[in-house]
Amino acid sequence: MKKLTIPEEEYMLPGHTACLGCGATIAMRYVLKALGKNTILSIPACCWAVIPGVYPHRNLEVPLLYTAFEVTGAAISGIREALDALGKEDVNVVGFAGDGGTADIGLQALSAAAERGHNVFYIMYDNEAYMNTGIQRSGSTPMGAWTTTTPGGKKRMYKWEPKKSVAEIMVAHHIPYVATATIAYPEDMISKLKRAKEIKGPKFFQILSPCPTGWRHSPDKTVEVSRLAVQTNIFPLYEVINGKYKISIKPKNPKPVKEYLRLQGRFRHLTEEEIAMIQKNVDENWKALLKKERCSQEEE
Amino acid sequence: MSINLPKDPTPIAKVPSTENKTGGWRTFRPVIHYEKCIRCYICWKFCPDAAIHFAPPEAHESPKEALAKFDTVEINYDFCKGCGICANECPVNAIELVLEENFRGDEE
Ligand code: SF4
Ligand code: SF4
Numbered sequence: 001m002k003k004l005t006i007p008e009e010e011y012m013l014p015g016h017t018a019c020l021g022c023g024a025t026i027a028m029r030y031v032l033k034a035l036g037k038n039t040i041l042s043i044p045a046c047c048w049a050v051i052p053g054v055y056p057h058r059n060l061e062v063p064l065l066y067t068a069f070e071v072t073g074a075a076i077s078g079i080r081e082a083l084d085a086l087g088k089e090d091v092n093v094v095g096f097a098g099d100g101g102t103a104d105i106g107l108q109a110l111s112a113a114a115e116r117g118h119n120v121f122y123i124m125y126d127n128e129a130y131m132n133t134g135i136q137r138s139g140s141t142p143m144g145a146w147t148t149t150t151p152g153g154k155k156r157m158y159k160w161e162p163k164k165s166v167a168e169i170m171v172a173h174h175i176p177y178v179a180t181a182t183i184a185y186p187e188d189m190i191s192k193l194k195r196a197k198e199i200k201g202p203k204f205f206q207i208l209s210p211c212p213t214g215w216r217h218s219p220d221k222t223v224e225v226s227r228l229a230v231q232t233n234i235f236p237l238y239e240v241i242n243g244k245y246k247i248s249i250k251p252k253n254p255k256p257v258k259e260y261l262r263l264q265g266r267f268r269h270l271t272e273e274e275i276a277m278i279q280k281n282v283d284e285n286w287k288a289l290l291k292k293e294r295c296s297q298e299e300e
Numbered sequence: 301m302s303i304n305l306p307k308d309p310t311p312i313a314k315v316p317s318t319e320n321k322t323g324g325w326r327t328f329r330p331v332i333h334y335e336k337c338i339r340c341y342i343c344w345k346f347c348p349d350a351a352i353h354f355a356p357p358e359a360h361e362s363p364k365e366a367l368a369k370f371d372t373v374e375i376n377y378d379f380c381k382g383c384g385i386c387a388n389e390c391p392v393n394a395i396e397l398v399l400e401e402n403f404r405g406d407e408e
Contacts, residue, residue, distance in 0.1 A: 002354060002371040004341060014349045014379035015317035020325065021383035025348040052317060059317035186345060212383075220384030220397075223346050 006186050007033040016059040018051045021219025023209035023226060024125045025051060026183040028096065031123060031207075032062065034193035039092040040083075042067050042075040044106060046098035047132040047211075048125070072097045073109030076120045084119075092197065094121040099140035100130040103164045114173040114202045121196065121203045124166060127211040135214040139164040142234075144278055146266040147214070158269065162281065170204040171240050177201070179239035182208040184227035188248055192239055199241075208235045216265025228260040233286045238293070245293040257282050318379075322349065326382035328397040330375055334360040336394035339370040343386035343395060351380040 011032035018025040024047050032039065042065045043049055049066060052059040067075040072095040080093045095113075097106055102124040110122055129147045130136040137147040142163045146152055150159040170178045177196045181189035189207065196203040210226050212219040229235035232255045237248040257279045261267040270278070332343075339362070344352040354371045362368040375386075387395040 001357070001369055002339070002341065004345075006345060010350055012350055013317050014351050014376065015320040015322055016349070017317075017320070017322070018348065020348075020381035021385055022348050026346065029348070029350060052313065053320055055311055056313045056315045057317045057320065058313040058315065183346075218384070220388040222348070222383070223385055223389055 006030065006190055009033060009036070011037060011061040013059040013061070015053070015057075016051045017053050018047070019211075019213045019219070021212045021222045022047070022051075023183050023211060023222045024048060024098070024127055026186075026222070027123075027125045027189075027207045027209045028060075030183070030186050030189050031094070031096070031193060032060065034190040035092045035094065035121075035197065037062060038090060039094055040065070040079055041094050041096050042072055042079060043095075044072045044075075044097050044101045045069040045132070046101050046125075047127070048096060048098070050132060069101055069105045071109050072101060072106050073111070073113035073122065076122065077113045077116065077118045080118045080120050089119075092121060093119070094123060096123045096125065098131070099124060099126045099128060099166075100136075100138040102126075103139040103166045107166075107169075111169075111173065114170060114175050114204070117175075117201055119200050119202070121193075121205065123205045123207060125207050125209045126166075127209045127214060128163070129211075129214050131211050131214045140166065143281060144261075144267055144270055144274055146216075146269065152269055167204065167206045167240075171243070173202070174243065175202040175204060176242055177203040177239070179204070180206045180208070180235065180237050182226045182229060182235060182237065183210070184223045185230065185237065185249070188237060192248075195239075195241075214266070216268070217263050221263055225260070225263055228255065228263065231255045232257045232260045232282065234260055234282050236286060236289055238289065240296075243296060245289070245296045247289065247293050254286075321378045322381050323376075323378045326377075326380060326400050328382040328384060329377065329400050329403060330380065330382065330384065330387050330395045331398050332360075332373065332375065333394050333396060334372070335363055336392050337372065338363065338392055338394075339367050339372055340391060341373065342389050342391060344373055346385050346389050347380075348383060348385065349379050349381055351376045351378075352386065 012029045076095040136149040179192045
């Protein structure tokens with residue numbers, strides 16, 4: 001006998017080649033627990049293209065089609081339409097791509113798939129840089145972060161441009177379901193996925209997935225860092241169903257963002273003034289989100 | 301020289317990754333102290349390597365009579381990479397990280 005808060009079925013096998021403490025791996029484990037065996041995945045170039053292992057190895061119990069960096073949106077559109085033509089409408093079609101393949105390289109294919117309205121899931125596992133190729137900055141890298149292409153120093157800067165809000169870009173496509181999630185809250189993530197499963201049309205998830213290798217934190221802190229991202233409001237959890245915002249977790253006393261930053265080596269260089277600037281940015285974004293929730297609920 | 305391709309040359313990865321014993325990557329071995337374990341399954345929930353599985357209630361001792369009816373957990377050292385997430389998340393600190401060298405005999 002056991003009391004579990006998430007499904008017991010396991011569709012991700014061990015023996016995979018992810019770094020120890022990989023957050024993206026935990027994300028996949030939960031996504032498959034929520035969606036089940038009747039699922040087809042498509043994965044572009046990203047960490048998850050190498051995690052299953054080298055040919056002839058696989059670590060998922062569901063079919064997986066590898067595709068090129070920029071075309072996850074097109075690949076899942078094609079799989080969906082082919083399945084529908086065969087009358088297999090109960091199969092979940094899932095694009096599973098990193099932040100580079102979503103916020104930057106794959107954005108147009110994703111945008112087109114969303115606009116055409118295919119009945120698909122697109123999951124962006126957000127580890128905030130091109131981790132698989134050696135920690136290069138992406139559009140989703142947060143303010144103030146070190147990466148190998150924003151190395152700091154006297155002449156070259158750390159990344160100071162704000163993180164691109166891909167979830168908001170997807171809300172602007174007027175698709176029926178958009179949500180953010182993170183691995184420290186599996187029950188929240190799984191209930192969102194199950195809710196989305198009942199909705200026909202494009203469904204977009206942005207899942208914050210800490211990366212010990214690129215974020216420069218100890219591998220045992222992956223879940224802790226993910227939890228702090230929510231408790232400090234730097235990565236709020238919310239869903240947008242048919243344009244209506246609903247914040248999933250509202251921390252009663254949000255922790256200072258410094259607690260989140262100080263656990264990670266990629267923010268080690270930040271001065272107190274820079275941390276204050278990031279805090280201001282976090283506070284403004286949180287206020288804007290609260291306002292969106294209020295306004296979209298009032299319209300009813 | 302000619303290469304003979306099979307009729308359908310699309311490569312399909314069919315071999316389960318469980319062939320690949322990633323336990324050899326480990327620096328720290330997580331050791332469960334069952335006399336503290338409250339069988340909450342939080343370690344199972346967060347393991348990125350799906351290396352923690354359930355075992356029958358009687359497989360290990362339990363700190364309390366009331367808990368003894370619940371399944372217990374075990375770590376599969378063939379695959380555990382020693383990330384330490386389970387030890388960091390365990391609410392009662394029942395998991396200790398021990399350097400792997402303590403489990404090996406001297407090779408000399
Ligand atoms: S140390 Fe990491 S890989 Fe090993 S059992 Fe714990 S969570 Fe899983
Ligand atoms: S997290 Fe700790 S108390 Fe809970 S099942 Fe694992 S070892 Fe036992």
